[in-house]
Amino acid sequence: MTTAVKPLLRIKELHKSYGDLHVLKNVALDVYPGEVVSIIGASGSGKSTFLRCLNVMEMPQQGFMEFEQFAFDFREGARAQPSPEQLRALRAQIGMVFQNYNLWPHKTVLQNVIEAPMRVLKMPKAQAIAEGEALLSKVGLFDKRHQYPGKLSGGQQQRVAIARALAMKPKVMLFDEATSALDPELVGEVLALIASLAAEGMTMLLVTHEIAFARDVASRVLFFDQGTIAEDGPPETVLRNPRNERLRQFLKRILHEDITPSAAEKAQ
Amino acid sequence: MNQLYNDIQLYGAGFMEAAWLVLLITVATIALSWVFGLLAVLGKRSDWLPLRAIASFYVWFIRGTPALIQVFIIYFGLPQLGLNPSPFLAGVIALGLNSGAYVAEIIRSGLLAIPKGQFESSQALGMSHPETMVRIVLPQVFRIILPPLTNEAIAALKNTSLLSTITVVDLTLYAQTIISTTFRPFQFFIATAVIYLVLTTLLTQLSSWMERRQLRLS
Numbered sequence: 001m002t003t004a005v006k007p008l009l010r011i012k013e014l015h016k017s018y019g020d021l022h023v024l025k026n027v028a029l030d031v032y033p034g035e036v037v038s039i040i041g042a043s044g045s046g047k048s049t050f051l052r053c054l055n056v057m058e059m060p061q062q063g064f065m066e067f068e069q070f071a072f073d074f075r076e077g078a079r080a081q082p083s084p085e086q087l088r089a090l091r092a093q094i095g096m097v098f099q100n101y102n103l104w105p106h107k108t109v110l111q112n113v114i115e116a117p118m119r120v121l122k123m124p125k126a127q128a129i130a131e132g133e134a135l136l137s138k139v140g141l142f143d144k145r146h147q148y149p150g151k152l153s154g155g156q157q158q159r160v161a162i163a164r165a166l167a168m169k170p171k172v173m174l175f176d177e178a179t180s181a182l183d184p185e186l187v188g189e190v191l192a193l194i195a196s197l198a199a200e201g202m203t204m205l206l207v208t209h210e211i212a213f214a215r216d217v218a219s220r221v222l223f224f225d226q227g228t229i230a231e232d233g234p235p236e237t238v239l240r241n242p243r244n245e246r247l248r249q250f251l252k253r254i255l256h257e258d259i260t261p262s263a264a265e266k267a268q
Numbered sequence: 269m270n271q272l273y274n275d276i277q278l279y280g281a282g283f284m285e286a287a288w289l290v291l292l293i294t295v296a297t298i299a300l301s302w303v304f305g306l307l308a309v310l311g312k313r314s315d316w317l318p319l320r321a322i323a324s325f326y327v328w329f330i331r332g333t334p335a336l337i338q339v340f341i342i343y344f345g346l347p348q349l350g351l352n353p354s355p356f357l358a359g360v361i362a363l364g365l366n367s368g369a370y371v372a373e374i375i376r377s378g379l380l381a382i383p384k385g386q387f388e389s390s391q392a393l394g395m396s397h398p399e400t401m402v403r404i405v406l407p408q409v410f411r412i413i414l415p416p417l418t419n420e421a422i423a424a425l426k427n428t429s430l431l432s433t434i435t436v437v438d439l440t441l442y443a444q445t446i447i448s449t450t451f452r453p454f455q456f457f458i459a460t461a462v463i464y465l466v467l468t469t470l471l472t473q474l475s476s477w478m479e480r481r482q483l484r485l486s
Contacts, residue, residue, distance in 0.1 A: 055392060084396075092394030102389035106407050115403065116393035161389075168393060 007066075008033045008203055009054065009172060014063030014074075016049055023049045024060070025227040031172070036198045037205045038214035038235070041224030042250055047207045050224065051174050054205065055094040056087050068093060068171060092120050095165030099177040101157040103149040103164070109136065110145040113164045121168065128167075135163040139193055155186030159193055166197075173197065175206040191217075211255060215239050223247045275455070279446055286442040287463050293356070293438065294425040294467075297363040301424065304368025309375045323372075330369030336430050338362050343434040359431035367424045374420060378413035379405070411482050418475035422468050429464075439463055 007030035016024040023046045031037060041047045052058040060074040070090055073080035103112050114128035136142045139159040149157050158178060179187045195217045208214060214221050214235055221238040223231035231244050242248045311323025343358040382405055390400040432441035443460040447453045
């Protein structure tokens with residue numbers, strides 16, 4: 001990427017603590033349009049917390065954030081502290097996919113997908129349905145549109161959750177361990193969908209344990225360690241020739257105990 | 269057999285009327301209890317301390333005192349403040365307040381049963397807190413609490429008999445009136461019990477029909 005391209009998302013001096021526990025320590029990150037950023041790291045390294053700070057599901061104690069029309073200063077009492085309205089507007093432009101899908105069980109697949117566009121974007125119902133059905137076709141679940149989530153497999157539920165996030169036409173997608181709760185044989189279909197979104201140029205950040213996926217699909221890999229970004233670079237550099245000793249140990253741990261990283265993570 | 273026929277001829281219509289009144293009081297009580305229950309839950313979850321205190325006091329007071337005393341406080345106490353509700357109105361308010369405290373606890377437990385992820389996924393899509401509650405959380409809470417709500421509705425129905433003490437001509441007072449002239453308490457109290465049983469069974473049936481309907485939906 002050239003320096004002339006403006007970052008889509010810019011984070012500076014980000015700090016997050018829970019009581020005495022300093023989870024994120026002065027994190028900075030620029031994400032450029034179209035980048036696919038894989039975030040790896042041991043549990044407790046702060047990677048999920050960081051992801052959740054990006055749509056301010058977690059409110060940082062300190063830090064600056066620039067995204068689209070928003071410029072936030074998270075310090076207490078700062079004039080640019082985000083208002084609740086700004087936060088809703090921000091989140092409407094940032095899609096998030098959770099480990100446990102978090103579909104709404106009392107709504108059908110299609111209702112799950114059209115709810116937010118209708119409520120938040122005030123989209124007319126007919127348009128929301130048309131776009132929702134198109135998205136469900138895209139994720140291969142058009143046939144299931146009138147089913148309830150409880151009737152679907154984990155992989156299918158996660159694909160619906162992705163369609164639900166995409167229905168808001170987000171500028172960036174966040175995946176928080178999107179395949180960690182899935183049975184091993186269902187991981188592939190979700191990863192394939194994420195890879196196809198990446199190929200379309202969707203900007204995304206993924207907290208993942210799928211090292212192979214990070215290697216093959218990501219354009220950039222971040223290694224979180226003790227609340228900071230310890231490594232940042234293209235996958236071939238970060239994953240094949242890790243300079244950081246702790247990253248070397250981390251990769252050894254999750255790659256050597258088992259052939260598939262997800263299974264190794266689950267076994268822990 | 270002949271006597272039963274005569275009794276039904278003589279008192280059947282009166283029992284029907286009293287049963288109808290019981291049903292009316294029950295429906296009004298349930299509606300009111302949901303309002304009070306929801307308000308109490310909102311109060312308990314409020315950021316404002318006085319509101320939390322009022323809601324907690326309400327639930328604590330109601331659950332810790334007999335329903336009959338609460339009925340007396342409303343019916344005999346309010347006139348001292350210059351308010352003169354009819355027995356029916358005073359009864360419905362008292363029973364509604366009573367049931368509301370229990371409904372509040374039921375709703376609260378239902379809310380606790382909703383996984384955090386349900387709130388988070390709505391929040392992450394840019395939905396406001398009220399939208400999340402109305403569209404996503406409360407419909408799920410209602411499913412979870414339907415069985416305990418049914419129990420509470422049955423309790424409310426049976427509690428209507430307390431209003432016989434404040435001159436509401438419900439099933440209980442009607443039966444007592446007849447018995448005072450016929451001197452046959454056994455027959456008429458059993459008849460009264462059977463009518464209560466029919467009413468509570470109807471309520472249970474209604475509730476299980478709703479539950480089945482929801483099961484089909486999800």
